[in-house]
Amino acid sequence: MLDNKQLLYKILPYGCQMNFSDGERFAGQLERMGYKPADKMEDADIIIINTCCVRENAEKKIYGKIGEIKHLKQQNPNLILGITGCMAQKDGDKIFKKAPHVDFVLGTNKMYDLPAVLEEIYTSRGHIVKLAGDYDMPPNVEPAKNDSLFAYVPIMYGCNNFCTYCIVPYVRGRERSRAPEEIVAEITKMVQSGVKEVTLLGQNVNSYGKDRNDADFADLLTMVDKIEGIERIRYMTSHPRDLTDKVIAAIKNSKHVCEHFHLPVQYGTDKMLKAMNRGYTTAYYKELIAKIRRDFPNASFTTDLIVGFPGETDEDFSQMLEFLREIRYDAAYTFVYSKRSGTPAATMKNQVPEAIKKDRLHKLMDLQNEISLEINEKLLNQTVEVMVEGPSKTDKTVYTGHTRTNKIVLWQHKDEKVGDLVKVKITHPQTWVLKGELEA
Ligand code: SF4
Structure with missing residues (x-):
């Protein structure tokens, strides 16, 4: 004052x-x-x-x-x-x-x-x-008290990957992981004040702990899973190259880590993955998805995709569409490549003209929307578990929430309360949302 x-x-x-x-x-x-x-x-x-x-x-x-x-x-x-x-x-x-x-x-x-x-x-x-000079581990700063059901919790800072289009490693420094007991204490406090779902954040959460000797990401998931009162655990971003069998097993053995795998592939051909310095091949990525599907038959998969990266040809793009048809993501966040000065890709030859980038983006989105709808239609008449988030923005009598697989569900409100876990029978699956009826 x-x-x-x-x-x-x-x-x-x-x-x-x-x-x-x-x-x-x-x-x-x-x-x-x-x-x-x-x-x-x-x-x-x-x-x-x-x-x-x-x-x-x-x-x-x-x-x-x-x-x-x-x-x-x-x-x-x-x-x-x-x-x-x-x-x-x-x-x-x-x-x-x-x-x-x-x-x-x-x-x-x-x-x-x-x-x-x-x-x-x-x-x-x-x-x-x-300005940050040395990128040491910063002292912990507690967030403001959170009145919502959700909280983001950074578990590490920085990135070691240097994807050729990305500025993040230059402005956030190398990977530093927070102490696991500090993260667990922070989440415990949040859960005691009403948070039910946490998202563990890092530029590459799968690298968590590589700079420490007391816990890796799988260990951290197991520790957070045991926090009394936590309902759901999500995490982002998960670099496909570093997702280990140990992490997959930790998710399988947990009660609260959600069966939603956001695995940004960025592109669907080996030539472009190499140009982007992503550190994996399409064959590796496909096998990773197959392995997860064997363990989690009902999991959802989402990804990030970039079109118009320097050197992308029509042939690359049509192979990328083929890749999408094969993997069948539930949803994809699609981006047009834009030059970021200070990164290697900004000075690469064969930059793609804007009109071609836009045309490819539309084709990519059209295909993804088709696939998303087909996947969601399979949920017709199925019952899903939803965490109640409250009234939708447009109609106060319609409530909304997410499934563990991170799909948005809408239904007519009865007497359920915010934070409840309810069962909803899907009656109208659409591309972006699932509409349904609350089950007694
Ligand atoms: S895209 Fe992600 S993994 Fe790659 S350099 Fe940027 S922050 Fe790191």
């Missing part, structure tokens, strides 16, 4: 789940300092934009947002504007040149410096920039 005025904060996270989780940890620090969340940006005394730099378009949008906030600073000269996250790490004090109304820039790994930075700003206003 300053002059008896309740100070308010607003955090605008961009990009991946890791950034959303970091945003909750900025919020945690601010709340421990006495700030409360603002409903609108206009009411805030501090605005933090937690940025992403995976795509150049995302950066343009973020600079647009920073520009919009200038007029708020003119109305309220005490408003503090901070830029954090990956773009902050990459651009550093260049941000002040583009936007002098920004007060501070905090790079990745520097989240815990927020209270000290604010103190400095309150005593002597001026531009402050703190």
Whole structure:
């Protein structure tokens, strides 16, 4: 509180789940300092934009947002504007040149410096920039209290993989794993305050523990599975090359780890996987999926796919469609390759023209939608277990939730409550959602 005025904060996270989780940890620090969340940006005394730099378009949008906030600073000269996250790490004090109304820039790994930075700003206003230098393991920062059923929990930071299109290893450093007992204690506290589902986060969770000698990812899953009161455990992202038999066995032996495998393949030919430096072949990947299907016949599979990567030919693309027909994912997150300066792929020859990329993207999405619908139609008249999340956005009498396999289900509300596990009989399977009836 300053002059008896309740100070308010607003955090605008961009990009991946890791950034959303970091945003909750900025919020945690601010709340421990006495700030409360603002409903609108206009009411805030501090605005933090937690940025992403995976795509150049995302950066343009973020600079647009920073520009919009200038007029708020003119109305309220005490408003503090901070830029954090990956773009902050990459651009550093260049941000002040583009936007002098920004007060501070905090790079990745520097989240815990927020209270000290604010103190400095309150005593002597001026531009402050703190960037990660060595990418040591950062001190733990507790998130703000979570009133929802869901929580993201980072289990590690950084990435060692250097996929040729990706900027993340350059802005988040090498892999560092949090101590397993710290993760378990954090999740236990969350579950005691009402969280039922956690998603363990890392750029490659399968590498968890490689820099430690007390636990690997399989051990961690087993430990989290034993937490009293936890209902569901998910994790992302899982690099296919590093998914071990031990992890698959840990999932099989667990009660709460969901039967949903998100395994980003990125492309469906060996030539393109090599150009992307993904570290596996299509044959390896297909065998991995087959192995999981033998253990989990009802599991769902999702993936990430990039079209228009440099050097992609019509022949590559048609092999990619064939690959999709063979694997049959439940869903796929499809992206058009866009140049990210600072990565090897940005200077590769044979960049694909935009019109061709767009055409391929549409063809890919059409095929995936067809496959998703066919898979979902097989669920007609089947009963699925759903965790109740509450009313849908468009109709308060219709409730929504997810299956363990991460499919969205909608049904007419009766007397079920948020957080309950209910059975729903699927009556209208569609491409993106399953509509059904609540069973008694
Ligand atoms: S695994 Fe590849 S795509 Fe994922 S964060 Fe690391 S370098 Fe980027």
